[in-house]
Amino acid sequence: MGALTGKVALITGGGTGIGKGIAERFAREGMTLAVAGLDQAKNSATQYYGRNLGGYTAAKQVAAAIGNGAIALEADVTNSADVQAMVAETAKRLGRVDVMVNCAGVITARPIAEMTEDEWDSIMDVNAKGTFLTNQATVAQMRKQGDGGRIINIASVAGKFGTATLTHYCASKFAVVGFTNALAKEVAREAITVNCICPGIVATQMWVLLNTSFANPGETPEQVYARAIDRYIPQGVEQTVADMADMAVFLATAPHVTGQAYNVDGGMDL
Secondary structure, three states: OOOOOOOEEEEEOOOOHHHHHHHHHHHHOOOEEEEEEOOOOOOHHHHHOOOOOOHHHHHHHHHHHHOOOOEEEEOOOOOHHHHHHHHHHHHHHHOOOOEEEEOOOOOOOOOHHHOOHHHHHHHHHHHHHHHHHHHHHHHHHHHHHOOOEEEEEEOOHHHOOOOOOOHHHHHHHHHHHHHHHHHHHHHHHHOEEEEEEEEOOEOOHHHHHHHHHOOOOOOOHHHHHHHHHHHHOOOOOOEOHHHHHHHHHHHHHOOOOOOOEEEEOOOOOO
């Protein structure tokens, strides 16, 4: 039996991409999962979601596939009532929350001159405000339990350095990194650790969108992706969902690591 056997994890954005990979890996480690996603946006961000809005449908599929008592929950991480209900329902149905992975995120690419206030707000709402709301609700639940816990926020290497046409996204991910560090200090004496993972280039739905936005005339999405890897990653290879899941398992089992932002990026941020 491993260190995570019998533990309960809540994962937002758990129906696709990195969140799905972490959910599947946690299940193999013997954890019971609450997989959260969103099918219908409850705010004006719908047109700016850099992922499909079938997240709850996907979350149900993931929960059914991994079994072991896994449940699926629908929640909009920008909506406080939704987030509070999501955490409460996880604790009610699964008994507690030992680990929370905040993986819900969105992206667009836009030059600053063309960006609207609504687009800026929508990206910040999901990526930054969503981090605040999910962490706030999880800390409250872990305090009720009284025996600590693990919070893992998914940030990005875009939270370490800027990229043209991603000013809003970079700002939101810098916010996640700073928030993580500050909250870790706030709850450190309560045995609650707070860390974040900063992925590099991973073949998820977000990169499908970026491939379109960053394409040169005549380039295929595959060519854009290969060019990005060759240009930005010293190792010359993409990162994988499995890489992120490995780091998540480490952070979920590390009692004395907190406030850190771990790059899993093939050397992009050196």
